[in-house]
Amino acid sequence: MSKLQALIFDVDGTLADTERDGHRVAFNRAFAEAGLDWDWSVERYGELLSVTGGKERIQRYLTTDHPNFEPPGDRREWIAALHKAKTAHYTQLIEASVVPLRPGVKRLLQAAREQGLRLAIATTTTPANVTALLQTALAPDSLDWFEVIAAGDIVPAKKPAPDIYHYALQAMQLDPQDCLAFEDSHAGLQSARQAALATVITVNGYTQAQDFTGASLVIDHLGEPDLPFKVLAGETGKAQFFDLTLAEFLHNLQHASGVPTV
Numbered sequence: 185m186s187k188l189q190a191l192i193f194d195v196d197g198t199l200a201d202t203e204r205d206g207h208r209v210a211f212n213r214a215f216a217e218a219g220l221d222w223d224w225s226v227e228r229y230g231e232l233l234s235v236t237g238g239k240e241r242i243q244r245y246l247t248t249d250h251p252n253f254e255p256p257g258d259r260r261e262w263i264a265a266l267h268k269a270k271t272a273h274y275t276q277l278i279e280a281s282v283v284p285l286r287p288g289v290k291r292l293l294q295a296a297r298e299q300g301l302r303l304a305i306a307t308t309t310t311p312a313n314v315t316a317l318l319q320t321a322l323a324p325d326s327l328d329w330f331e332v333i334a335a336g337d338i339v340p341a342k343k344p345a346p347d348i349y350h351y352a353l354q355a356m357q358l359d360p361q362d363c364l365a366f367e368d369s370h371a372g373l374q375s376a377r378q379a380a381l382a383t384v385i386t387v388n389g390y391t392q393a394q395d396f397t398g399a400s401l402v403i404d405h406l407g408e409p410d411l412p413f414k415v416l417a418g419e420t421g422k423a424q425f426f427d428l429t430l431a432e433f434l435h436n437l438q439h440a441s442g443v444p445t446v
Contacts, residue, residue, distance in 0.1 A: 188435040189362040190302035191292075192352055192381070195335075196309050197368035197388050199289050200317060203233060204389065206283045210274035211238075214266055217273075222250075230390045236308045236342045236371055239267045275316040285321045286386065288406025288413070288426055293322070295428055297329060304332040306352045306365070306376075308342040311335045332356055344371040349379035361439055364431055370394040382438040384426070387416065400434045 196202045208229040215222040222245075224232065235244045242263050246253055255262035277283070296303055305314060314335050318326040327333065332355045339347035353360060360380035367373050367383055369391045376383040377398045385402040387394075396402045400418060407413035407425030419437065423430040 186359070186361045186439065188301070188364060188432055190304060190331075190356060190358055190364075191296055191431065192304045192306050192349065192363055192365045192376075194365075194367045194369075194372050195305060195307040195314055195317065197391060198286070198366055198372070198386060200283050200285050200321060201388050202278075202283050202313075202317065204229065206274055206277055207238070207270075210270045210277055211242075213273040214270035217269060218266060233369075233390055234371075236344070238270060238310070239263050240342070242266060271310055271312050274313055278313075278316040278320050281320060283317070283321065286388075286405050287408050287411050290322060291408065292406055292426060292428075293329060299428055301428070302356060302358075303330045304334065304352045304356060305330050306334045306348045307336075308348065309335060310337075344374035344378070346375050346378035349376055349381060353379065364400075364435055370396065373399055382435060384434065400438050 193199060196207065200206075204226055208224055208226070211229075212223055215224075224245075232241050232245060235241045246263075293303065307314060311333065314333055315327060318329075323329075332352050334348050334352040334355065339345075339351050341347045349360075349365065353363070360382075363381055365376040365379075365381040365383045366386065367376055368386055368388055373383055373385060373396055382400045383398070385396045385399045386405050387396075387402065392404075396417065401415070401420065402417040403413040403415055403420075403426070405411075405413055409425055412424040413426065418434075420430060421433055423433075
C-alpha cells in the first residue's frame, strides 16, 4: 500500500469562507466602480457559484440576467478588465483581515509541515487571491509552505474538469494514490475524483446541500481539539478533529477498499 505523501488543498470555501463576504462583495464593488447597477445578493451569488472561475461567472450572469447588454469594445477584454478590478477589491478585503481561515486549517498545515508531508494548492481562483489570503490569514512566508500553487488560468479547463489536479500531481511527480485532496464543493469533488484522488469535503453554507457521493469523508469543518467537527458522511474512527492520523486512516481505507467510502 502506498504511503500518504502530500495534501492538496482547494482555496475558496475550503481554506476560508471567502465566497460570501469576500468574492461576492468584491464583485459588487467592481460593478459599482464600473458604473453598473448590478448587485449580487447572497442568494444570487450562491446560484452563480455553479460556474467555476470569476470571468466565467460574469459571462454566465450576462447571458442569464442581461442578455441584451453590450459592453464597450471587445466583450472578452471587457470582462477580463472587470474581473481584474474585482481581484483588486478582493485582495484589499483580505488584507484588511475580513475573512479568517476555517477551523483546523492552520493547525493541520503546520502539523503537515512538521511531519514532512508535502503541500500543494489546486484552485480556480487567481494567484493574487491565493497570495493575499495565505500571507494575511496564515503567515507572511506561507507561500513557501506549498511546493506547488496551481491556480487560475494555468490550465485551460477549470473545475469540475480534473486538469488543475493533473497539473499539481505532474508538478510534484506524485501519483494520485500518494495524496489526499481537500475540497468544499461538488464541482471540486468531481475535479479531484476524476484525477483519482481520495477527497475530504468540508462543507460551508453554500455547499452543504450538494451531492458528495464519492468523497472519503464529509464534515462541517476540520475541527479543533476544543471544537469537534460534525461528521456528515464517512468514517473517522474515534477522531473528533482532523489530524494526520485521520488523514492516514482515510488514505489507507480508500486504497484498501479500492472504492469510495461515501
